[in-house]
Amino acid sequence: MKATVKLFASLRTGRFDLSEIELVNGSSITDLLELLQIEQKEAAIIFINGVHAEYTSNIKECDQIAIFPPIGGG
């Protein structure tokens, strides 16, 4: 199955801004992070189709996934 993945801020370095990723059916956010070599602590905010997702959330065909690092300074 395919899903669209959008990365933000430092997560883009050495990866991409926006890409269509081929995943095995039943893949989770954890599987995607492993594929992209992103540590869980670096994926602070995750949305699937605009709804907050957990590491265990399952990904479905054509999902739009956005991943942000922690941006909490002030």
Added chain:
Amino acid sequence: MLSSEELERYSRHFLIDGWDRSCQLKLKNSCVFIAGAGGLGNPASMYLAAAGVGKIIICDMDSVELSNLNRQILYTMNDINLSKAESACTRLKGINPSSEIIPLNKKIEDAVDMISGSDLILDCLDNFTSRLFLNSVSHTNRIPMVHAGVSGYYGQLTFIIPGSTPCLNCFISENTQASSQAITGAMAGIAGSMQAIEALKFLTGTGEVLAGKLLFIDCMTMSFSTMKMTKKPGCKTCS
């Protein structure tokens, strides 16, 4: 009523579409609680005081350190080791003596009674634990909150309306930790200024606030993107 001095001070506001004297009076009668007098809280408080917000409560338990001065433009070398809240209060009163500035030299967790009497909260904090606490106070007291965060050349911003939009806990988990203290002063200035803009629009009833949307600012490439968000089913704070 606005005095003749106030009419002159705010005369450029009255040239903005939809911003008349009644809008200025709304600002004069408003109370904004600014949580954090750091890189975000500095520009946000300066612009709100200058714009004529009647009462600003600025809360921070820290003292000014030399490493703050790359971004915290309310402070000078003379403020080092002094209370941020007190130093900010002195500067803000200088910017606009007609605004009432209340400094709180304490933790956010000890300022709940002051938060609950405000019209709007600005989340200008620097850690997720305190941000989520502030979010729960916003939700419990039904006080809207403007959230911003910065890191390096990046920033994020959203406007939270309790009961209507996703809250902070809808998209930030309790165990989230900041990964870096990297920050450019100008980035904090942009995000803090945007918080002030959101506050002014909300308090005057002009424009459209960033409700239910997360603005991501990438100053590394000078690009802005906005993403619509929905409430998280089962959110521990707002569901």
